[in-house]
Amino acid sequence: MFSHYQSILPKILVGHQLESSFSENNSFQLWSGFMPKRNLIPNRFDENYYSVQLFKDGIDYFTDLNAKYTKWAAVQVKSSLDKPEGFDLLTIPAGEYAVFIHKGTSQDFIKTSQYIYGEWLPKSKYKLASRPHFEILGSKYKLNDPNSEEEVWIPIQSK
Incomplete structure (x- = not known):
């Protein structure tokens, strides 16, 4: 995992956001609103999608x-000027991240989270930093496919 x-440089993202909680997972609503409009966003940095959580x-x-926390569905763009009307802008600040690979469906994600926060983080020399958490949904990401892969980026700082 x-x-x-x-370490990352700042990332400029354009997308949609909404308020969520773990008991009220409204990811489907968020992504259903974002995906049909994604091609309206000019000057994408790459073909990846970002699922971002602001805790x-x-x-x-x-x-x-x-x-409650804020959840985003977004893409990375080359400039903050690339935000079309009807979209929101988010800058992920520079910082250090621990990167994990989640394999499986979104229903399996709880196992990855339990490992990261319940096992890996307490045993590491790091603690969570106050920056966005995000997943990169790249070419290996396949919705509801048990062979799907996504990168899980956790903001860290020394204890």
Whole structure:
């Protein structure tokens, strides 16, 4: 599951956002609204899609399943000027990330999350940083396919 550590430069994303919680998973609603309009976004950086979560500091989202966070469906663009009307702009700041590979369907994602936050992170020399968490849905991502793969990017900093 663990792949590597990587420092990133800022990433400019354009997409749609909504408020969500783990008890009220509205990913289908978010992506259903975004995907039909994605081709309206000019100057994409690549063909990847980004699923982004903006968590508030100090909230344990694994014990409070009703705690709200902001979820994004987005693509990376070359400039903040590339935001068409009807879309929102998000900049992921530069920083250090631990990168994991999730294999399987979205229903299997809980196992990957339990490993990252319940096993890997407590044993590592890192703690979570206050930056966006995101998944990159690239060419190996296939919706509802058990052979699907996506990259899971977790913001980290030294303990």
